[in-house]
Amino acid sequence: MSFLHISGPSAPAPMGQGRIGILLISLGTPDDTSFSGVRRYLSEFLSDQRVIEASPVVWQPILQGVVLTVRPRRSGAAYRRIWNTGRDESPLRTYTREQADGLAKQFADENVSVAWGMRYGSPSVATAVEELVTAGCDRILCMPLYPQYSATTTATANDQLFRFLMKLRRQPAIRTLPAFADHPVYIRALAETARQALSALSVPPQMIVTSFHGLPKDYVAKGDPYREDCMRTVIALRAAMGMTEADMPLTFQSRFGPAKWLEPYTAPFIAGLPAKGIRRIAVMMPGFMADCIETLDEIGNEVRAEFLTAGGEELSLIPCLNGSPEAIGLLEALARSELQGWIA
Ligand SMILES: C=CC1=C(C)c2cc3[nH]c(cc4nc(cc5[nH]c(cc1n2)c(C)c5CCC(=O)O)C(CCC(=O)O)=C4C)c(C)c3C=C
Ligand SMILES: [Fe+2]
Numbered sequence: 001m002s003f004l005h006i007s008g009p010s011a012p013a014p015m016g017q018g019r020i021g022i023l024l025i026s027l028g029t030p031d032d033t034s035f036s037g038v039r040r041y042l043s044e045f046l047s048d049q050r051v052i053e054a055s056p057v058v059w060q061p062i063l064q065g066v067v068l069t070v071r072p073r074r075s076g077a078a079y080r081r082i083w084n085t086g087r088d089e090s091p092l093r094t095y096t097r098e099q100a101d102g103l104a105k106q107f108a109d110e111n112v113s114v115a116w117g118m119r120y121g122s123p124s125v126a127t128a129v130e131e132l133v134t135a136g137c138d139r140i141l142c143m144p145l146y147p148q149y150s151a152t153t154t155a156t157a158n159d160q161l162f163r164f165l166m167k168l169r170r171q172p173a174i175r176t177l178p179a180f181a182d183h184p185v186y187i188r189a190l191a192e193t194a195r196q197a198l199s200a201l202s203v204p205p206q207m208i209v210t211s212f213h214g215l216p217k218d219y220v221a222k223g224d225p226y227r228e229d230c231m232r233t234v235i236a237l238r239a240a241m242g243m244t245e246a247d248m249p250l251t252f253q254s255r256f257g258p259a260k261w262l263e264p265y266t267a268p269f270i271a272g273l274p275a276k277g278i279r280r281i282a283v284m285m286p287g288f289m290a291d292c293i294e295t296l297d298e299i300g301n302e303v304r305a306e307f308l309t310a311g312g313e314e315l316s317l318i319p320c321l322n323g324s325p326e327a328i329g330l331l332e333a334l335a336r337s338e339l340q341g342w343i344a
């Protein structure tokens, strides 16, 4: 095995005396909305065995022969509807960069560098770690941007970092941020974001539906704690906002494939509300640190259209934390807590 040599601007500092790196890892997104761009991204994403646990011998022919001949067209159209045309990139990339830039400002006067990478697509995790090591970082805090733990997100983000470290002769020391499903600063940030969005509405909604990304039930049965983490978030959020289960139900969106996923499914749940007299709702997606195709298109376009067709009058999207001061404050609080002993 040959080892990658990364040299800093000057001679490397003795271990423990260099800079501290903070590495934000987000899910990833296509570079463009073309069939081939979306296909490349989906191929990398859906070939991850943390995401699709079926044997590659069975799954790869289905993925390459069926899924990737059909899905990129449909997903490409969805990405085009939400694309950040100003920067020619997906919103997830824009907001992840804003979060990294905002966090870097909070640490500007300290011996800390911040970099960001995508688990799938670009900029890659490898590029981001190289950036930190080149800046002289010998200790790195890895922050997967997922409030609720899942092997399909948190674990695979960490895997990607360690996969890169396998190539280094001189590895930095690593800490990884645990999930923060009911961390008080996270819950406060969500509640504040919701209050701001609701105060801009002329008529308050009758219900705030929370929608988390789904997960196959099978993964949860095998020990993925994701569902419990989602429940911890919603229970804490209801308490913070003085709401009940009836005012703020928990649902799961973004089902993929024929297997059973966590229920209740967001789309039929919301489409069933007008028949119960609930015609004005807000939807909040606390599991997403940034708005993306799942929040802006699946909920903001597809689910909204179904709700209106079913007799709904108004569906308001509560924005994700994105690059807000609440998001930056949260990331800083989480980072400072994990960096204890590394920084004063
Ligand atoms: C088996 C498939 C999938 C699992 C398991 C899964 C888990 C999972 N995903 C997120 C967060 C995001 N997913 C996003 C997009 C997305 N997710 C899947 C499939 C699975 N996700 C697909 C095929 C896609 C691509 C979009 C599409 O073609 O419909 C995104 C948004 C990316 C973007 O560019 O905007 C996020 C964020 C979580 C939190 C999670 C586990 C709980
Ligand atoms: Fe997903």
Ligand SMILES: [Fe+2]
Pocket: 254, 255, 293, 294, 298
């Ligand atoms: Fe989706």
